[in-house]
Amino acid sequence: MSLAPQTPDGAAGSGRRGGGQRPGGGGKDGRPRRRRRALRWSATVLAVVILGTAGAGYLYYQHLNGNIQKGRRSSADDSKAHRTEPNAAGQTPLNILLIGSDSRNSDENVKLGGSRDHRGDPPLGDVQMLIHLSADRESAAMISIPRDTRVDIPKCTDPDTGKVYPATNDIINVSLARGGAGCTLATWENLTGVYIDHWMTIDFAGVVRMADAIGGVEVCVKQNVWDRPTATVPGGSGLKMKAGTHKVQGKQALQWLRTRHAWGSDLMRARAQHMYLNSMVRTLRGQSVFTDTGRLTDLAEAATKSLKVSEEIGTVKKLYDLGMQLKSVPSDRITSLTMPNVPDQRDGNHVVPDGANADKVWQMLKDDVPFDKNGKSSGEKKAKETTPAKEPSLDPSRLGVLVQNATRTGTEAPVRQRAGAIARALAQKGYGRASADTSGTLSQDSTVVRYPSADLRGDAQAVAKSLGIPLSSVKQSTDVSGVTVVVGADWRTGTAYPKRSAPKAGDLPEGSDAVNGSDTGKCMDVYSVYRW
Structure with a gap:
């Protein structure tokens, strides 16, 4: 559970817990056995929400389901993002977007968030954080995007009102007001x-409830801090504490997560939120809550009343299944960071992604490369299965090959005549029946060679080899009727597929401000104006 910049912020944390149940049989009436089953269920569900912040007994199942608010996963008409290919074991990564809303549409939120004049306004997503769980479930990452990042927001439809919002270029926190959380998700993709x-x-209000249910989280400041209005800067979270380590909960936890001025910037607020979440994970793991029915009930009530989730995980059972996947990552395999960014030349109050450095973070996520270096070395890991080559069934001159231009991206226009250039290159290599698809341009991150049936696999591999495309990018697909080369955004120039070295574990770009989940020595520096 993380909170908001200038408003609260989405919660998150990778908590799970240890502990378990004692072995042994039940009485004649079976009650002890049923009690253990309830505790076992409760203990697992505690690992569910926000990497583990929930728990409940079986008897509360229907009640908790009724607490959960749900919404549509995406508000956009389409998405250019594609699932990462499964690893050798058939596993895929899991990505969850956590959003902290600044909604002031209740008395409780107005009291906590101030700005009574904004009651009734559409909420903004002032804190946005992506939780990435690796395919092998051995590492995790939490990536924040500053709320004032200028981005392209796609066309979105509000699932509740049906109102259509046209595509626009604006700061990312307004995406929540243009079609709900589903529009924010579409903007991220x-x-x-x-x-x-x-x-x-x-x-x-949800942040306060969750902080109270957890029982407090330790944070640290290097100097006395008081985030208050000054003669030149209005507002402030109200956070006031002396230098050192303190346990915050309830309203004070919200103040910590919302503080911006006292840390000096929005970017430092993200660091404070990451430190809070890492500490929360450690706190949950260190608590013995399995046998404390009252604590479990408090956590369950707080979590299900505080969170709104995308509809496909909108039941306790679905959250339970999710928690089972999330609970195994150790603290030293969790990395928190902020998207590398640079000042926006259009507006000094905003930032934009830092080109290649931000792209590297996204590529590492898509390739499921760990952000930490604490896993097994490459020599210890089982090598990935390679795609065996197969003999082609046709002479290249007889093989029909269609080339599609998919170089368009969310921020870049397609490269004109790209399909034609690759078709001509194939013709020079003996594929005289290669032709360009003139029906329009597509959008795809990575280049791929597709084929419709197993008898054409060897031919598709031969086409890929002639262009320098790795065999791992040759895929069988029912979407094509023959061998098809889809030239993606990763190949915008040249007629030979560019060779590139794969990112290595822990090789993060500059400007990411990474924090490891096991680091207990981090303290926030206080901007001099807000010291007392």
Whole structure:
């Protein structure tokens, strides 16, 4: 559970817990056995929400289902993001978008968030964080995008009102007001190319409830801090504490997560939120809540009342299944960072993604490369299965090959005549029946060679080899009627597919401000104006 910049912020944390149940049989009437089953269910569900912040007994199942608010996964008509291909074991990564809403549409939120004049306004997504769980479930990452990042927001339709919002270029936090969390998810996919499986949102009041249910989280400041209005800068979260380590909960936890001025910038607020989440994960793991029915009930009530989730995970059972996947990552395999960014030349109050450095973060997510270096070395890991080559069935001169231009991206126009250039290159290599698809341009991150049936696999591999495309990018697909080369956004120039070295684990770009989940020595620096 993380909170908001200038408003609260989505919660998150990768908590799970240890502990378990004692072995042994039940009494004649079976009650002890049923009690253990309830505790076992409760213990697992505690690992569910936000990497583990939920729990419940079986008897509360229907009640908790009724608490959960749900919404449509995406508000956009289409998405250019594609799921990462399964690894050798058939596993795929899991991506969850956490959104902190600044909604002031209740007395409780107005009291906590101030700005009574904004009651009734569409909420903004002032805190946005992507939780990435690796395909092998051995590492995780939390990536924040600053709320004032200028991005392209796609056309979105509000699922509740049916109102259609045209595509626009604006700061990312307004996406929540243009079609709900589903529009924010679509905006992230448009920007990053990363497929996002689910979203979760939380508001001011939800953050306070969750912080109280957890029982407090330790944070640290290097100097006395008081985030208050000054003669030149109005507002402030109200956070006031002395230098050192403190346990915050309730309203003070919200103040910590919303503080911006005292840390010096929005970017430093993201760091404070990451530190809070990492500490929360450690707190949950260190608590013995399995046998404390009251604590479990409090956590369950707080979580299901505080969160709104995408509809495909909108039951306790679905959240339970999700929690089972999330609970195994150790703290030293969790990395928190902020998207590398640079000042926006159009407006000094905003930022934009830092080109190649931001792209590297997104590519590491799409390739499922760990952000930390604490896993097994490449020599210890089982090598990925390679695609065996097969003999082609036809002479190249007799093989029909269609080339499609998919170089368009969310931020870049397609490269004109790209399909034609690759078709001519294939003709020079003996594929005289290669032709360009003139029906229009597509959008795809990576180049791929597709074939419709097993008898053409060897031919598709031969086409890929002639262009320098790796065999791992040759895929069988029912969407094509013959061998088809889809030239993606990763190949915008030249007639030989560019060779590139794969990112290595922990090789993060500059400007990402990474924090490891096991680091307990981090303290926030206080901007001098807000010291006391």
